[in-house]
Amino acid sequence: MKKIITKLTSKYPFLKWMTNRFILVTVFFVTWLFFFDTYAFFDHLKINEEIQKLEENRDYYKDEILKDEQTIKKLHRMEEVEKYAREKYYMKRENEDIYIIDIETVSESDSKK
Structure with missing residues (x-):
């Protein structure tokens, strides 16, 4: 040998x-x-991808929190509360009718014609 x-x-x-x-x-x-x-190269790649996704989620939720905080600041006035309730929850005043137009179904029916 x-x-x-x-x-x-x-x-x-x-x-x-x-x-x-x-x-x-x-x-x-x-x-x-x-x-x-345990901490092999390919495992690191997967972990880094997960970290990237989690960071993107964190940034998204931080933006949403800022938007909600701005909405809450607006809702201190009674007129804004009424506007918010009308837009989001379709509430109405007495002797008032609400017509909801779904834009997606309207555009679909127009494209079929």
């Missing part, structure tokens, strides 16, 4: 480095860390 290795290393000098046990251990260690470890 030793003769075969010496023949190969004399013929191919780069194999001399590959048969070094320190190199082999280092290659094994790097391979283990890259593919099989």
Whole structure:
């Protein structure tokens, strides 16, 4: 076996480095860390994608909180409360009729004609 290795290393000098046990251990260690470890490279990619999605959700909800805070500030006036109730909950005054026009169904029926 030793003769075969010496023949190969004399013929191919780069194999001399590959048969070094320190190199082999280092290659094994790097391979283990890259593919099989708990915090492997591919696991990091998945975790980074999840982090990105969560950060986007955080930013979205921060924007929504700001919008809601602005709406709450407006609702201190009685006229704004009435306007909000009419727009969001379709409330009405006495002796008043409300007609709700769904824009999506109107546009669909126009496109079919």
